[in-house]
Amino acid sequence: MKKRDPELLLFHAPLLRQGMTTPKAMRDVLVALAPATVASVWFFGLSAILVLGSCIGGAVAAEWLFADRKARGESLRDASGLLTGLLLGLTLPPGLPLWMAFLGGFIGIALGKVIWGGLGHNLFNPALLGRAFLLATFPIAMTTWVPTLADGGFLQIYPGNLALPFMQAQVDAMSAATPLGMLKFEQEVTPLAGLVFGNVSGSLGETSGLLLLLGGLYLWLRRDLDWRIPVSILLTVVLFSACLGFFDDARFPAPLFSVFSGGLLLGAIYMATDPVTSPVTPKGAWIFGIGTGVLVMLIRVFGGLPEGVMYAILLMNAATPLIDRYTQPRVFGRGDDPE
Amino acid sequence: MKVLRRLRRSFEHGVHPSHHKEQTGNLPIQRVPFGKNYIMPLGQHIGVPARAVVTAGERVQRGQLIAEPGGFVSTGLHSPVTGTIREIGDFRGVDGRFAPAIAIEADAFATQQVDAGTRIDWQALSLEEFIEAVQMAGIVGMGGAAFPAHVKLSVPDGVTIKHLLINGAECEPYLTTDHRLMLERPEALLEGAEIMRQKLGAEETIIGIEANKPDAIEIVRKHIQPGDPVRVVPLKVKYPQGAEKMMIKTVFDVEVPAGQLPRDVGVNVNNVGTIVAVADYFLRGVPLIERVVTVAGPGVTYPANLIVPLGTPVRDVVKFCGGLKPGTREIIMGGPMMGRPIASLDVPILKGCSGVLVFTEEQTARRKEYPCISCGRCLEACPYFLNPSRLARLSKSRMFDEMKAYNVFDCVECGCCTFACPSNIPIVQLIRTAKDDLAHRKEPEA
């Protein structure tokens, strides 16, 4: 009996792929953020879980609401919305009213992702867009910081969290200044150890520099991030601070302080590296990183706000199309001139 | 920097697919038994198709010329078997289109010996005669492109070839034909290389072999007589090390300018198989009538390295290897990175076909395509330093003209970008679409 020929597909070469897929990359970032997330719960207790949950809830709600009915499951499955929510949550003050956190996640996805056409099409970092919106909308709540928990206070919730929707939080109940705020407005320097291990007040995810670096290392090993961006940001910041210190080391932040304070590590490792909103070209990545570093220091040292990582990244996001356009790689065999 | 790069002995970018060569790397080359039907397409090389010189019903000997070159960029064709010309007509080719070919029915009782069998005194031939001999022998590049070898030998005035570079990289996964040839016929390789080198007037022969074939490197080195101007260069294992411009970059640290050829930097590149074919013709009188083919892949029952007469239908080759496993979904002619999928088992083996790879559902399962996340992996993979993500994006928006500014025509379709893309975007295919569109658009306008 003659065997029938198999039905052959005409699947075009290359047939082989490397193992990484986009959803896997997103999940890797979630994994890399796990230690910092756990640390945020350790330092801020139940509040951390509530705030992070609200952000993720807002992000996922927006993703679900605006997705095509058919594509609904799909757009949730690639975990990018979840990641946006988590990253946004990690940049928020622990005592933020939950309704604001939810709104931030929602706006971040709606304005930062959905209207651009979804994953991969947005030009601004959705998580940071959500945060920028919150900061401009609720500047007081967003700059009210709380101290880390005393021992064993896990079940305690910051009163600010529980404000009713559209209502103010009771402020002043318990407030603290961030290391950068203390430097900028009170000329007080926080010891480095606190910054490295995270027992300082600040956003949920920015407090422990060490764990953030650990996650970055993991991402680098998995080749999920373009190492040029964090390296160039951090180097620029260090050099910038060192130069300023050369002029007046009492007034300006020391290099290591600059690196470990505020959201710099979180931003440099997890947010500036958002592949979608950073340049694709290697040269572009350097420019992006250096630009971000310079803007961060400019805003921190000469600007009106104590922290500039978010704005620096958003501004460089805006410049990314231009950077990409003018840093096209030199084609093989075309000498040094790119045209 | 430069020193470092020389030490690393490689071009920049590229990818590292797992090479899957263990299936056939250790299997000696075997001959497939002769079958019944053979189909010799007249256009199985780049350039003008050959012109048939036989008619239906005529008897032909194995090795007999059955088609003569149709022009300068064209070669002769020889009957792979002793038998009868059944038909000269249109047959389905590798690309699925029908094209003129000569169908031959093998003589069931012939011995299938090659008549010629005489050594040619190549040293006595003038360069022109030598080139014509190569053309008549039907020798084309066996590295995949099937570019007529004699054209490469015809160096224009003012260009001198300093190096003959023999391409033994075989960087495509699964394929082991060049590897086995180097192991089993190192003398033929070196003899052929010497012929070519002398005729080209080159100073030195360099054989580039990827470092994952240490046995081949060793054997070839052992056969080099002291004092011979031949050198073996081990190469970093990386795809596409075998692409000629990449190999030249690796070996000489020179970039062949875009739009130019290796000869413009004084190098002539030939595949191992091509060199062996030259040796076979001039030293043993056998024109190009058969070639080594790797049959491998997860869908093959008994993978093998085979000597296959040209024109043998894939069906016969596969049958010899124990047939296809259930679940076979795709057969590729050539390597998995650049080869072409075929639609039918009746397609014949051609001069440029170094592998028949059979894949099953697992490799061909529809991969979900995600939007491009601009991760830049494709840029880091592209050995030609293009911006594949931008090219794909433009192609999707059908902005083909804009793609010219992004050097779409420098793309060699090596597939690195698609391999590297985590979003499973069929970048090469999108680029091909654009190239086709751009190339064909002129015609209706003109």
Next chain:
Amino acid sequence: MENLLWVFVSAVLVNNFVLTYFLGLCPFLGVSNSLETSARLGLATTFVMLVTAVCAWILNTYVLIHAPYLRLICFIVVIASTVQFIEMLIKKLSPALFRAMGIFLPLITTNCAILGLAIFATNRGYGFWEGIVYALGAGIGFTLALVLLAGLREEAELSSIPKLIQGTAMNLIIAGILSMAFMGFAGLFSST
């Protein structure tokens, strides 16, 4: 000197004409779909702004001090005619420069950023050099915003923005996001 620096930085970044004062929106929303055009328009606008600053200073110093009520009419008429004159001059002197920015000149004269510049500079009582620096900053800031938006729009064209959103609505939202990002510059060089 520090004051001039602040005037400049404030005009370029902190109080960007387009993104915080909403001036020159029609070119911002209308022309910014091409990078090339945006850059040229920005250049031409900067140039006209410089001319305007000089005109405004002359008018303020010698004419309007006697007849403040003629301010608006004077500004409009003088700016329009000066620009027209300069346009003719450039056309004569340097055809290349004219090709690069000449065609934009008459269009710019009717743009409110120019008039706004004259009025703001007057309201703030800027002197000659402050006025020049302010105009330079405003022009550069305008160009910066225009070029950034053009880059973003060209890129967005390649992505699949839903049909519903394309067009002015999307441009306004991008401008809003850009404006939000520029809030980061608030207070730049104003605190010590």
Next chain:
Amino acid sequence: MNTRVNNETSGPSSMRLVLTLAIAGLVSGIAIIGIYESTLPTITANKARELREAVFKVLPGVGQMQALVYRDDELVVVESQGKDEPVIYGGYDESGEFVGYAIPAAGPGFQDTIAILYGYIPGDKLVVGMEVLESRETPGLGDKIYKDLEFVAEFSALSVEPEIVSVKKGTGSNPNEVDSITGATISSKAIVRIINEAHTAWATKLPAPGSEPAMQVAETASTEAGQ
């Protein structure tokens, strides 16, 4: 119906063009001057009232005021301010006794220029009042520099020598210290800096306490200004 418009083939003469423009300009000029003249009294009165209110607010106990400028090394009373000439206001009580100066000053704030007026008593070297005239500071944060009455009250008896310093909220104890506003540190510091700068600029120009220009009756010409 619009076919009648502008369809002359030859086109109007340039005389007519000029004439049209001239007429338009003339009519427009008349209209503008008309509105200007008819609103001028109200506008001037409004402005003067606003200024008086502000000056009276920052200088408690003042009943009359006059504008002063620094000309030829002395402070003189003026009717109208010259261009680019900084003016300050002398405040006097009902009996014409000098009380203090109201000094306008401006400088960069968080968002944009902040313009203020502050009352200064040269004898005690004290700032006795501060009013924000113009600011674009953020609503809810920076606008506390005029909405937060506690902050405004900080300037009701503030020593300017040594220089005013802003300190963290609740820590001000010395007479030259201002508690800054939480959440609007920059804006509140800006006010302090603006006053410090203005004070430095004027300190050398003001006559010795006791020898301030006397209050003049509004109608008198300013020939015998000084003393």
Next chain:
Amino acid sequence: MKKNESYEEFIKGVWRDNPVFAQVLGMCPMLAVTNSAINAVAMGMATFFVLVGSSFLVSSFRNWIPKQVRISCFIIIIATFVTIADYTLLALVPKVHKELGAFIPLIVANCLILGRQEAFASRYPTRLAVMDALGMAAGFLLALFSLGAVREILGDGALFGVKLFSENFEPWVIMILPPGGFLTLGVILLFFNWIKFKKDEFLEDVAEAERSGN
């Protein structure tokens, strides 16, 4: 019939050809002054006055103004009206004038006004021109008011300065800041797009149904 015609002219400017929502004209004053309803309405009134006044004049004199100098004449006329509006506001409501600041003189550059003169008033009889101007101005006023109202309600919890919510309402400061202007107008336009989209869809459905029915 005549009455209908002028009514048509009026209503088209208010809704179908709304200068802001449909034609995207006059954006600059639109965004700059709409951070509160009162400012928006003041600006709208000023524009209303200028637009109607200049349309009336331009239309009345349309046969006397030579083509070559018509733009210059329009601008002189507009600038005159703007100056009048400017001084009137300054005299009557100095507080509002201070808030609107430089944006009143900038009405001169508002392309809506010049555009109406060029496209309509200089071609049609006075009555129609005035109706058209009234419609456009009303549409502009409506747009300014809706934007100003949204921004004030969210940004300050108030409308025309009257607090609408409880003391504890958290204001959305961004609404009063520049980005809020861009974003709100963007979202409103999006909403209009959506309505149009839905309407088109609906009409298509109806057409479809009719076709299949026949």
